[in-house]
Amino acid sequence: MDKIRLKDKEFSLFIPEAEILDAVGRMALQLKVDMEGKNPLFVGILNGAFMFVADLMRALDAPYELTFARYSSYQDTASTGKVNEIMPVRADIRGRTLVLLEDIIDTGITMCFVRRRLLDEGAAEVRIASMLFKPDSLRCDLRPDYVGLVLPGDFIVGHGLDYEGLGRSYRDIYKLVR
Numbered sequence: 001m002d003k004i005r006l007k008d009k010e011f012s013l014f015i016p017e018a019e020i021l022d023a024v025g026r027m028a029l030q031l032k033v034d035m036e037g038k039n040p041l042f043v044g045i046l047n048g049a050f051m052f053v054a055d056l057m058r059a060l061d062a063p064y065e066l067t068f069a070r071y072s073s074y075q076d077t078a079s080t081g082k083v084n085e086i087m088p089v090r091a092d093i094r095g096r097t098l099v100l101l102e103d104i105i106d107t108g109i110t111m112c113f114v115r116r117r118l119l120d121e122g123a124a125e126v127r128i129a130s131m132l133f134k135p136d137s138l139r140c141d142l143r144p145d146y147v148g149l150v151l152p153g154d155f156i157v158g159h160g161l162d163y164e165g166l167g168r169s170y171r172d173i174y175k176l177v178r
């Protein structure tokens with residue numbers, strides 16, 4: 001499919017799944033090396049990261065521990081700048097290396113907030129692995145440790161990302177046309 005329509009908006013094909021999976025495979029290779037001997041806890045950030053988490057954890061193909069947490073900051077097609085904690089990390093994180101798995105970093109406000117919070121709660125180290133990164137939109141001091149693809153600022157959907165709750169299940173990524 002070259003074009004999709006979600007509610008009032010039209011999107012066109014932007015990144016095919018194969019390109020995403022190549023990028024995720026490269027992230028997995030780097031993580032395998034870096035996490036050697038660290039007993040990391042991977043934390044998938046819901047909802048958007050569900051597909052990336054499944055791709056990355058299968059690419060790692062190793063007995064790592066995985067849990068999920070949920071935050072929200074987006075409304076419509078823009079960040080509200082305020083982060084809500086909907087489902088906190090339940091595991092005992094004191095002294096542990098955490099790897100946060102995020103679908104996309106846009107303003108960075110969500111990841112800044114979550115990282116700070118987990119460090120305050122006693123994590124030894126918090127690394128951030130994001131499938132996608134829009135560096136031009138960044139509004140706080142954040143450098144993700146692992147990035148799949150670097151993108152311009154366009155609003156996108158698919159491979160976990162949504163517009164008003166729709167479009168998460170597409171394998172490919174689509175970009176807003178109008």
Ligand code: IMP
Nearest residue numbers: 048079105106107108109110155156161
């Ligand atoms: P940030 O706090 O601005 O970095 O936003 C992070 C969250 O906003 C991501 O986890 C996504 O869920 C959502 N988001 C950011 N950019 C997009 C986009 O282009 N499409 C859909 N969701 C997005």
Ligand code: MG
Nearest residue numbers: 048049103104
């Ligand atoms: Mg997200």
